[in-house]
Amino acid sequence: MDKATSFKFITATQRRWAASCEIAVAENGRVFNLEDNLFANLQPQTKIEISEGDGDEFGKPETPGKMFSLWSSSALACNVLDYWRERPLGPLLAALDIAGHAETLRFEQKFPTGVGSRPANLDVFIGSSRPEGVPILIESKFTEPYQSRKKEWLSPSYFRNETTWDRLAACKTFAKDSGGAKFAQLDAGQLLKHIVALTRRFGSRRFILLNLWYDVEGSEAANQHRNELVQFSRLVADEVLFRAESYQNLFRRLSPHISGTAYEAYLRSRYFAPTES
Secondary structure (H helix, E strand, O other): OOHHHHHHHHHHHHHHHHHHOOOOEOOOOEEOOHHHHOOOOOOHHHHHHHHOOOOOOOEEOOEEOHHHEOOOHHHHHHHHHHHHOOOOOHHHHHHOOOOOOOOEEEEEEEEOOOOOOOOEEEEEEEEOOOOOOOOEEEEEEOOHHHOOOOOOOOOHHHHOOHHHHOOOHHHHHHHHHHOOOOOOOOOHHHHHHHHHHHHHHHOOOOOEEEEEEOOOOOOHHHHHHHHHHHHHHHHHOOOOEEEEEEHHHHHHHHHHHHOOOHHHHHHHHHOOOOOOO
16 A cells, blocks of 8 residues: 555544444544544543644634544544553553653643744653653654655754754754655654754653554555654664654553453554454
8 A cells, every 4th residue: 555545544444433433524534522533531631731732633613623533643642542641651661662660641742942932742741750760752643654745844943053953963964964855754854853852851862752653554655654763763873762663563562451441442443453354
């Protein structure tokens, strides 16, 4: 499957799921009631954090926001991760193959880049109050790798002040020389902006930036995206703890911990049902 076919596969799968649940969906793929797009009502603090984000996820009464879309990456992140907000995070960290301890999970966290007024927006923050704890920042992707939208590279303002790239010499070289040409599907420019902001906030190699993405079995586009993630990881490895993981692998590792729950049944039926041969 190419990018367009992979995108159509995801959207068709989500429409079939909605139809099986008798959920009304508009022509643009958005539900009419947000609750129909979620496993459970959002935790109160999660709702506040998302409403304060820059993504217009909730929209207005007359105009449903992005989270109303069946293929919303924000809805996917909430459906998979909000469940763990009031639960021990050990199983989640293990499923992400990340060693350590954490007790805090938050959504839509902002970190200033020091360039302009628009901060970096990270979908999920997982943190620890322990001094040795390394914060985990998650960028969630659903259909984005399979769409043909033009990806914005870093603006010239990122290169006007040398201090912007303190402790990130290799990333700066990559950012200046590449212009994003090496990446057809990965939004490397967005990831570099996140790296600038997070290094400014936490310091060099004092955080984990995790790209959590939705795989499509049998998709050439998915394989290319996976390869681009490996390539990006190698380019920034000396300066950043960068990780990439698919939602499918996360669910597979979580399954033993959530077997028999309504949460597991919902995720499996909606996002992780076996692909028909």
